[in-house]
């Protein structure tokens with residue numbers, strides 16, 4: 430099928446003339462739920478960041494390890510904020526494999542996530558996907574569809590994976606993260622990672638492409654990322670590059686630059 434035909438079949442409400450963060454990210458991962466305009470941005474990103482696809486997959490692996498770790502601590506409900514398009518090892522799949530009956534609510538501002546999530550979730554009584562802006566925690570947590578699945582008197586697994594860099598203003602992003610942290614019960618977890626500043630010139634070039642093409646993508650230092658967890662108990666091995674966070678197999682040699690794109694960690698509310 431040609432691109433033009435695919436674009437004609439785009440779900441209602443999807444604008445295929447401007448790149449969308451969710452679809453560009455899907456294209457970087459090698460997915461199929463994207464359009465020519467998204468692939469052009471993904472191409473630019475991969476050009477300045479060879480190996481960027483592997484770097485993006487580090488995020489999915491980090492997500493699975495983090496969700497499993499939260500389930501092992503007894504968390505049975507997960508709020509995946511800025512979840513992106515479904516790929517493999519999605520939050521609800523990892524959560525339910527670790528703890529049958531675990532509930533997940535996916536939130537994404539891009540309606541394409543709901544369009545594709547619906548098909549994936551047909552018949553799954555524990556999971557929902559909503560189109561909403563995560564920017565106002567009180568408003569989002571009050572939505573009936575969220576309240577149906579997430580009991581705020583019980584620990585919640587909050588997931589903010591590769592999304593805080595899309596909120597460029599530092600004070601605004603701190604307010605958002607603090608809003609969610611403040612609203613959840615003791616024992617809750619926060620799994621967060623985002624684009625990470627370093628001295629590597631390739632990363633500066635990637636930040637420039639993201640800011641120009643998508644209007645967002647602010648790289649933060651590891652110390653700034655660690656500050657998102659302030660007041661919570663940071664789990665071992667601390668805040669670091671995602672590839673170094675409890676890798677499935679021991680790492681050999683230095684990290685590639687693509688593996689240094691994002692850093693984060695997991696923390697629990699005391």
Ligand SMILES: C[S@@+](CC[C@H](N)C(=O)[O-])C[C@H]1O[C@@H](n2cnc3c(N)ncnc32)[C@H](O)[C@@H]1O
Nearest residue numbers: 450451454511512513537538539562563590591
């Ligand atoms: C880079 S993708 C990351 C997806 C997924 N969390 C992952 O790491 O695989 C960022 C996602 O956040 C979503 N997003 C950006 N700003 C948002 C907002 N204000 N509210 C909800 N979702 C948002 C985008 O639509 C996109 O799907």
